[in-house]
Amino acid sequence: MPISGASVQLRVPIPEDAAAWHRLFDDPDVMEFHGGASHDLAHYEEFTARQRAHHDHIGVCLYTLLDAAGEPVGFTGAQPWPHEWGPKGEIEIGWRLGRAHWGRGYATLAAETTLERARAVGIRHVVAMVAAENARSIAVIQRLGMKESETYVSPVSKTRGLCFRLDL
Numbered sequence: 001m002p003i004s005g006a007s008v009q010l011r012v013p014i015p016e017d018a019a020a021w022h023r024l025f026d027d028p029d030v031m032e033f034h035g036g037a038s039h040d041l042a043h044y045e046e047f048t049a050r051q052r053a054h055h056d057h058i059g060v061c062l063y064t065l066l067d068a069a070g071e072p073v074g075f076t077g078a079q080p081w082p083h084e085w086g087p088k089g090e091i092e093i094g095w096r097l098g099r100a101h102w103g104r105g106y107a108t109l110a111a112e113t114t115l116e117r118a119r120a121v122g123i124r125h126v127v128a129m130v131a132a133e134n135a136r137s138i139a140v141i142q143r144l145g146m147k148e149s150e151t152y153v154s155p156v157s158k159t160r161g162l163c164f165r166l167d168l
Contacts, residue, residue, distance in 0.1 A: 008106060008109045009065070009067075010065060010110060010114070011066065012051070012052055012061060012064075013052060013064045013075070015045070017048050017064045018045040019041060020064070021044045022041045022043075024073070027099050054080065058123075059117075059122075060078040060114070060118050060123065061078070062077040063077040063114070073097055073106060074097030075096055076094070076106075077110075077117075078118050079092060080092070081127065085154070086129055087129065087152075090126070091118065091125070091126050092126065092128060093114050093115070093126050093128050094128065094129075095107045095110060095140070102136070107136075108143050125165065125166070126165070126168065127149075128166075131160070131161055132162050147164060147165060148163070148164050151163070
C-alpha cells in the first residue's frame with residue numbers, strides 16, 4: 001500500500017539505528033546490488049557514525065528513513081562518493097529500504113526531500129550510481145529528473161554501474 005501524504009521523516013542516524021539497519025538489510029533481495037551479502041552489526045555501527053560525521057561536515061548524510069509510526073524503514077540521503085573509482089569527489093544520493101517497505105513510494109519521496117536538503121546547504125550538483133540491472137532504483141532516479149551520464153565498471157564486482165547527474 002503506498003504511503004500517503006507529501007512528506008517523509010528523515011533523521012540523522014542515531015547509534016541505535018545501526019541495529020535497525022542491520023536487521024532491515026539482512027536480506028539477499030535487499031543486498032542484491034550491494035555485494036549480495038549482509039554486513040555484520042559492526043559495519044552498520046561504523047556506517048551510521050560516518051553518516052553523523054558527514055552531516056556535521058557537509059550538512060547532509062544518509063538519513064534514517066522513518067515510517068509514520070517513527071520506525072526505521074531504511075535510509076536515504078546524500079554523502080560523498082565513498083570509493084576510489086567512479087564519480088570520485090562528488091556528492092551521491094542514494095537509498096536502501098527493508099524489503100517490506102518496497103513499492104510504497106518511500107524512496108522517491110525521501111530522495112526528493114534529500115534534494116531539498118542538499119540545495120538548502122548549497123550543494124549544486126549530485127550524482128546517483130546504480131547497478132545497470134537495478135530497474136527499481138533507475139525508475140526512482142528517472143522520476144527525480146536525473147540524466148544518465150557515464151558508465152563505470154566496479155573494480156571489485158566487475159559489474160556495470162550507471163552514473164546519473166542532476167544540477168540543483
